[in-house]
């Protein structure tokens with residue numbers, strides 16, 4: 001759909017790259033610049049209908065480039081989480097609509113796919129038990145027992161740099177929201193995923209914990225082959241993290257491309273009230 005003038009989303013959010021100079025996020029502009037053009041995930045003409053035949057997704061197509069952060073933006077109910085969950089088959093997409101490294105995900109073993117394409121939800125969903133129990137769970141399913149050192153390294157990677165060794169034996173019931181989310185991140189990373197899907201990963205966290213999770217995600221993207229797809233209602237957060245973005249509205253794709261080049265109209269469509277969307281979506 002053609003949209004009008006194209007002021008930068010990053011200008012709207014007041015988030016030019018120089019904003020991050022001398023900040024923990026100063027490396028972000030270099031990550032954006034280094035994003036390879038290789039396609040990690042291809043979404044091709046993705047459809048979904050509800051049980052009553054109502055349209056949920058209508059022919060969504062976009063590419064997620066390897067080694068970057070790709071944001072899914074849109075108002076509540078636009079289909080962001082539905083698209084995200086198709087990427088690792090938490091719902092079963094139609095054949096030939098999602099490709100990972102060029103391979104149709106619907107022909108892959110679903111469990112193996114979910115090890116390669118991990119997910120972090122809005123709330124941490126930790127299992128009852130200790131921090132260590134949770135971090136070592138994924139590898140144990142394929143017969144790999146993580147050492148204490150490996151668990152500590154994963155927790156360090158997930159944003160616990162000065163870890164008290166006793167933290168591993170702490171019950172997850174005793175963790176703060178921010179701690180629990182970072183333990184969930186360590187648990188996801190224990191599977192060595194190629195792609196991490198983040199569904200509103202910091203919406204229940206305070207600003208300090210939010211920045212900690214964001215820093216961890218960006219360092220992982222910067223340091224390796226990890227590709228991230230994130231759903232967030234925060235344009236500011238997307239401005240801090242994402243190189244590319246796809247904008248959805250009522251199950252349809254509005255725009256996809258570099259975040260900094262999205263139109264003002266598309267950016268407005270992120271809001272819950274949809275008021276910014278109506279003009280452009282109605283073609284007026």
Ligand SMILES: Nc1ncnc2c1ncn2[C@@H]1O[C@H](COP(=O)(O)OP(=O)(O)OP(=O)(O)O)[C@@H](O)[C@H]1O
Nearest residue numbers: 049050051056074075076077078079080081082083
């Ligand atoms: N299995 C399903 N059956 C029927 N409707 C569904 C199903 N899954 C999702 N929906 C509907 O599809 C639409 C998109 O939902 P989705 O959760 O993907 O939106 P979203 O953009 O992530 O919203 P939010 O920002 O509020 O989380 C909603 O109207 C939702 O009620």
